[in-house]
Amino acid sequence: MALRGNLRDFHTSQLLNLIHLARKTGTLTVESRNGTAQLCFKDGKLIHAVLDRQDGRLADVLIRAGKLRPEQLQALDLSRVQDDKVLGLKLIEAGYVTQQDILASLRAQMLDVVYRLFGWNEGAFRFEPHLQPVQNRIPVPVDLENVIMEGVRRLREVERLKEELPDLDIPVRLTSRPEAIRKVQLSPEEWRVISQVNGRNTIEQIMRRMNMDESQIRRIVYGLLQAGLIELGAPPPIASLPGLPDSRPGGSVSRSVVEKLINYFRRL
Amino acid sequence: MQAVKIVVTGPFASGKTQFIRTISEIEVVSTERRISTLAERAVKEQTTVAMDFGRITIDKDLVLYLFGTPGQRRFDFMWEILAEGMLGFVVMVDSTRPETFREARNILDTFRRYAQTPFVVAANKQDLADAWEPEDIRIALRLDGRVKVLPCVATHRDSVKHVVLELLYAILEEMSAAR
Numbered sequence: 092m093a094l095r096g097n098l099r100d101f102h103t104s105q106l107l108n109l110i111h112l113a114r115k116t117g118t119l120t121v122e123s124r125n126g127t128a129q130l131c132f133k134d135g136k137l138i139h140a141v142l143d144r145q146d147g148r149l150a151d152v153l154i155r156a157g158k159l160r161p162e163q164l165q166a167l168d169l170s171r172v173q174d175d176k177v178l179g180l181k182l183i184e185a186g187y188v189t190q191q192d193i194l195a196s197l198r199a200q201m202l203d204v205v206y207r208l209f210g211w212n213e214g215a216f217r218f219e220p221h222l223q224p225v226q227n228r229i230p231v232p233v234d235l236e237n238v239i240m241e242g243v244r245r246l247r248e249v250e251r252l253k254e255e256l257p258d259l260d261i262p263v264r265l266t267s268r269p270e271a272i273r274k275v276q277l278s279p280e281e282w283r284v285i286s287q288v289n290g291r292n293t294i295e296q297i298m299r300r301m302n303m304d305e306s307q308i309r310r311i312v313y314g315l316l317q318a319g320l321i322e323l324g325a326p327p328p329i330a331s332l333p334g335l336p337d338s339r340p341g342g343s344v345s346r347s348v349v350e351k352l353i354n355y356f357r358r359l
Numbered sequence: 360m361q362a363v364k365i366v367v368t369g370p371f372a373s374g375k376t377q378f379i380r381t382i383s384e385i386e387v388v389s390t391e392r393r394i395s396t397l398a399e400r401a402v403k404e405q406t407t408v409a410m411d412f413g414r415i416t417i418d419k420d421l422v423l424y425l426f427g428t429p430g431q432r433r434f435d436f437m438w439e440i441l442a443e444g445m446l447g448f449v450v451m452v453d454s455t456r457p458e459t460f461r462e463a464r465n466i467l468d469t470f471r472r473y474a475q476t477p478f479v480v481a482a483n484k485q486d487l488a489d490a491w492e493p494e495d496i497r498i499a500l501r502l503d504g505r506v507k508v509l510p511c512v513a514t515h516r517d518s519v520k521h522v523v524l525e526l527l528y529a530i531l532e533e534m535s536a537a538r
Contacts, residue, residue, distance in 0.1 A: 092488075092489075092490065092491070092492060093489070094457075094491055094495060095489050096457035096458070097457075097458065099458070100457050100458035100460070100461070101457045101458075101460065101499070105499065108498065109495055109498045109499060112498050113494060113495060113498060254461065255461070257465065258468060261468070316501065322501070322503060323501055325471055326468050326471050326472045327472065328471070328472055328473075328474070328475050329472045329473060343444070344363055344446055346531070346534050348361065348363060348421060349446075349527055349530050349531050349534065350531070351417060351418070351421055352363070352417060352421075352423060352527050353524065353527045353528070353531065355415075355417045355418075356520055356523055356524045356527065357524065359516075359520050
């Protein structure tokens with residue numbers, strides 16, 4: 092099933108979070124008045140990204156990155172080579188570029204597309220599972236945690252962050268995958284926040300301890316959440332306030348009543 | 360006669376009234392009104408403004424009431440009253456409308472504050488082509504793996520029965536854990 096929606100309702104950071112956590116493979120296409128972006132993923136990692144009519148060919152990427160001159164391509168009569176792996180090998184053999192140049196340029200080009208996408212407030216998206224980029228490209232797998240963190244750092248819409256994280260009176264806990272934190276490059280402020288995450292401290296308490304304002308803490312917590320590094324705990328109950336009875340199961344309803352209900356529905 | 364209560368909540372037009380209607384033994388007592396805003400009327404003609412009410416008689420000593428909350432946020436003053444004394448709750452989500460996921464998340468957080476009772480999420484309209492998969496909805500709603508996110512088609516009796524049963528199992532588990 093294709094995932095469809097609009098960035099207006101489900102932001103790029105949330106989409107990447109979904110693809111990352113669900114380890115999805117497929118192609119995400121976003122069409123908006125800003126252009127059309129196409130991002131390909133394998134097992135939750137970004138492997139290819141192009142914008143508008145770019146086809147993401149290695150030669151174009153290297154020329155745009157200033158690593159290759161068009162005349163060098165012509166000198167080797169490589170302008171018609173379609174397979175980027177073949178082209179890359181020939182360029183390395185000719186001493187025009189290094190493998191590192193190729194990987195860094197492809198990575199920078201992909202990240203440029205993704206970070207632009209973070210600035211789009213609307214745009215119809217669809218994610219088609221298992222659809223992979225055109226053949227003959229060099230996939231450069233990029234972990235999404237750092238991409239999401241950086242994308243959220245660049246977000247300018249404070250209102251959006253408020254919509255996504257309206258309530259600060261919620262405890263946060265570290266993810267059940269602590270190894271994920273080691274892979275991410277965090278700023279000192281983000282580390283300070285992480286150091287206060289223990290499953291009991293609420294976002295508001297951390298904000299006060301860190302002397303941050305609401306927009307600062309929202310941006311950091313939202314980024315950590317979307318990157319899958321922390322999780323929200325259960326909101327504290329207001330049931331403990333006077334006036335509301337204890338409605339926990341077992342409080343006033345016996346176990347036999349629930350078993351009776353289960354038996355009824357099993358037979359239904 | 361003992362009466363127990365399950366609440367069905369969720370965003371506007373997520374299928375709460377239909378869910379109760381499918382399984383209730385009585386004609387659902389519904390407080391539906393014609394929708395006034397054009398945007399909402401584009402989704403459906405009527406909405407619940409106070410609550411829906413369904414009933415299932417289990418035996419001569421026990422009756423289960425199903426209460427559906429109003430879908431529009433401006434009627435949320437009703438939620439606290441409906442949540443009082445509930446055994447557990449079902450959060451309905453329209454799997455084809457990601458624009459309602461944020462609202463579903465907020466409703467879920469609000470209900471969890473009212474009562475620390477077990478709940479399940481019903482990913483409704485799974486029979487439609489554009490439905491998001493339950494596991495994708497789990498991530499979108501930021502729910503951890505312990506919460507049951509169940510595929511649902513609110514017009515199908517077996518599907519609704521499955522959701523109610525899963526909620527009851529969750530309630531029983533919680534009772535066992537609390538012992």
